[in-house]
Amino acid sequence: MNGPLELYFSPLACSLASRIALYEAQADAQFTEVDPKTKKTTDGADFLSIYPLGMVPLIRLGDGSILTENAAILQYIAARYPDAQLAGRDDLDRARLQQWLCFIGTELHKALFIPLFDKGLNDDAKQRALDKGKSRLAYLNNYLTGREFLLDHFTVADAYLYTVLNWSMATPVDLKPWPAIAAYHARLQSRPSVAKAFKEELALYKAEQARHQAA
Numbered sequence: 001m002n003g004p005l006e007l008y009f010s011p012l013a014c015s016l017a018s019r020i021a022l023y024e025a026q027a028d029a030q031f032t033e034v035d036p037k038t039k040k041t042t043d044g045a046d047f048l049s050i051y052p053l054g055m056v057p058l059i060r061l062g063d064g065s066i067l068t069e070n071a072a073i074l075q076y077i078a079a080r081y082p083d084a085q086l087a088g089r090d091d092l093d094r095a096r097l098q099q100w101l102c103f104i105g106t107e108l109h110k111a112l113f114i115p116l117f118d119k120g121l122n123d124d125a126k127q128r129a130l131d132k133g134k135s136r137l138a139y140l141n142n143y144l145t146g147r148e149f150l151l152d153h154f155t156v157a158d159a160y161l162y163t164v165l166n167w168s169m170a171t172p173v174d175l176k177p178w179p180a181i182a183a184y185h186a187r188l189q190s191r192p193s194v195a196k197a198f199k200e201e202l203a204l205y206k207a208e209q210a211r212h213q214a215a
Contacts, residue, residue: 003062004028005077008047010036011205012166014070014109015057016197020159021074023193025081033204037212070109071101074156086156093151100150100157107136108164116171130172141178148187162188166198 007022007029009015013036022029033042039054041047048054051068059067059076067073075097078087088094112133115121144150150157165185168175175182188194 004030005062005080006030006032006060008032008034008041008050008056008058008060009201010034010056011201011208013056014160014163016166016201017070017156017159017163018057018059018073018077019197019201020162020193021077021084021086021156023197024086024154024159025077025084027077027081033208035208035211070160071098071105074101074160078156085153086159088151088155089153096151097155097157101160103136103140104157104160104164108133108140108161112136112173113164113167113171116173117167126172133173137173137178137181141180144180144184146180147184154191158188159194162194 007018009019009031034047034056039047051058057070057073059073067076088097112129115129116126
């Protein structure tokens with residue numbers, strides 16, 4: 001596993017969480033952008049030849065092998081860089097980390113936000129996703145009340161949750177009714193690793209959108 005990790009990402013996609021985790025760990029890493037429409041990397045390579053499903057994040061390890069799926073990649077980064085303390089501190093803590101990664105991935109990422117981004121879904125289907133999401137957001141808001149992070153310290157689950165909450169800026173999801181969630185998101189926005197990753201990917205996202213409009 002020698003050599004730096006290479007993260008394949010699309011700007012402001014869920015792969016942002018991996019970038020945040022790598023910055024938090026001060027890891028030696030390379031970043032390769034994948035256009036979500038063309039599935040080409042910025043140097044013209046066909047990402048589908050690397051991963052036929054075309055989804056990010058994906059990391060290429062130093063031995064050339066690849067690892068996919070957001071939760072798996074985040075936990076790998078946490079384990080590879082233990083000094084950054086991005087995982088749980090004991091067995092129960094690690095189980096709780098897995099619990100939150102599952103919750104974010106299934107109840108927020110896939111069940112709430114992905115339908116809202118799907119241009120093929122009608123308004124009724126999107127409204128059902130929004131309505132169902134209210135109970136999930138209420139649960140999260142209640143949990144975060146009086147807490148700084150999901151666990152008792154910053155972990156890869158926080159990097160993932162921040163990334164997903166960012167999508168409220170591009171969807172009808174409104175964080176104002178959920179003050180603990182809104183405050184949590186604002187706090188993380190000022191964390192150095194998060195602020196750096198978001199600023200870089202926002203610029204890349206704007207450049208990506210300009211390319212698509214010019215095409």
